[in-house]
Amino acid sequence: MTQEKQAEKLQAIKGVRDILPPESALWNRVEQTARDVFATYNFREIRLPVIEHSELFARSVGIETDIVLKEMYTFPDPTVVADRNFLAGMRALRDLHDAYQKNRGYTIARAKEYVAAAFAGLSEGIERAASRLTSLRPEATASVVRAYIEHGMHTLPGDVKLYYIGPMFRRERPQKGRYRQFYQIGAEVLGQSDSPNIDAEVVEMLMAYLERLGLRGTTLYVNSIGNAECRPKYIEVLRQALQSVSARMCEDCQGRAITNPLRVLDCKVEADQPIIEKLPRITDHLCDACRAHFSAFQEQLKQRGIAYEINWRLVRGLDYYMRTTFEITAPGLGAQNAICGGGRYDGLVELLGGPPAKGIGFAIGTDRLVLSLQEVGAGNMKAERKDVTVPVTGNALKADVGKVFIAWMGTASYPTAVKLARRLRAENFIVELPPEETKLKKSLGLADRLGAHYAVLLGEDELASGSYVLRRLADGEQKKLPEPELVGYLKSDRRP
Ligand code: AMP
Secondary structure, three states: OOHHHHHHHOOOOOOOOOOOOOHHHHHHHHHHHHHHHHHHOOOEEOOOOOEEEHHHHHHHOOOOOHHHHHHOOEEOOHHHHHOHHHHHHHHHHHHHHHHHHHOOOOOHHHHHHHHHHHHHHHHHHHHHHHHOOEEEOOOOHHHHHHHHHHOOHHHOOOOEEEEEEEEEEOOOOOEOOEOOEEEEEEEEEEEOOOOHHHHHHHHHHHHHHHHHHOOOOOEEEEEEOOOOOHHHHHHHHHHHHHHHHHHHOOHHHHHHHHHOHHHHHHOOOHHHHHHHHOOOOHHHOOOHHHHHHHHHHHHHHHHOOOOOEEOOOOOOOOOOOEEEEEEEEOOOOOOOOEEEEEEEOOOHHHHOOOOOOEEEEEEEEHHHHHHHHHHOOOOOHHHHHHHOOOOOOHHHHHHOOOEEEEEEOOHHHHHHHHHHHHHHHHOOOEEEOOOOOOOHHHHHHHHHHOOOOEEEEEOHHHHHHOEEEEEEOOOOOEEEEEHHHHHHHHHHHHOO
């Protein structure tokens, strides 16, 4: 082998790359900021395996999706090769072949016997092989849900709020911002409530994170893709509409028009765009409950001062999404400009064999986020070098001595509760804000079980007077304070 050939052999695999210093310091800042900001929303980290049974993704992401059909790195469990039934089947086949070759004792009846034995052994062996296929994870929501079910996390108090950071693997065509090993920072909320307030708080957390990183020029797109009641009806309407136009569309769309009409809306082919623009829109076909959910979500975004655009074509590629979907694009990335995708997936927990539960989450593409930060000048490498020596605990640790539960009562007090939560989070307090109105006694019980240090009681009286009741949970001591003093008091109490 020539030296050149040898050197070629030792390069990293296509679509996979090294992240070198000083860029790695920027990665650390990006990840640490996520930990700090997510902690203030009372999210905690889950560390997940990189390999899972392939079936997990087939059942959740969906058997018809590109990810599962074409992009997963899947391999058999080596022990399957030695499976007893599989080997017995192979032996029966070999015996049949031998008998045939040597023309010894070969009769149709014997052949039938051999074939039947071979078939039984092989099919059982193959069945086992299939059930033991393993994949490198292409995404992590499915794993979070699997872990939620496996560890009975539905019995934990309140909503379960988790975040993860790590590599994902998809065999896509590599290009700028698209890799075969890429990284995601994701978060999920699992629980009993599907309140649009949760959707809005999750988006608020995302935007607060991007702001803290100094990323400017992002656009948030939102949509609702309906639920099990209205989505299938819309898909039928879409399928009908596509019948008369799909012949004029690209080859992929012609296939999608039959197998998965929603995916037509993802098509980027120039010539198809005028046709797609005229297709029926899901926003006009939502059932009453989904329409109310979508408008309440938007109302919440407005109240929180979060700018957004509706993109009716935002259907997301994965089967498990329903109702709210969202995506964030960032500047400087070219064609692959989506840095984050997310949505609601009520029903996924049940689909994977767990108890009824609702869920919503997002995944940020770290590679693209870092690229965009560098493009907008917020990823200054010189500054990063200093960062490396800063201990990684920082804010997250400080926040840990200040967990505040906001017990709001009466819908009128919710906007004030949202503002107070944001104010306290900006000061690195961990804040739990129930998405739905809860009776005071229940709220205080939950605050206690969540390990909160303080509860802020916020009802109509407090709203009218502008002073809120601050209750120390350890001894029940209460004081009434106007907002600025309340924040100041909590800050001074936090200092050792
Ligand atoms: P998804 O899990 O497909 O919703 O993707 C969420 C985010 O992950 C996207 O918005 C991208 O930022 C990022 N992402 C997905 N696939 C890749 C890839 N192959 N390479 C780099 N980033 C990716």
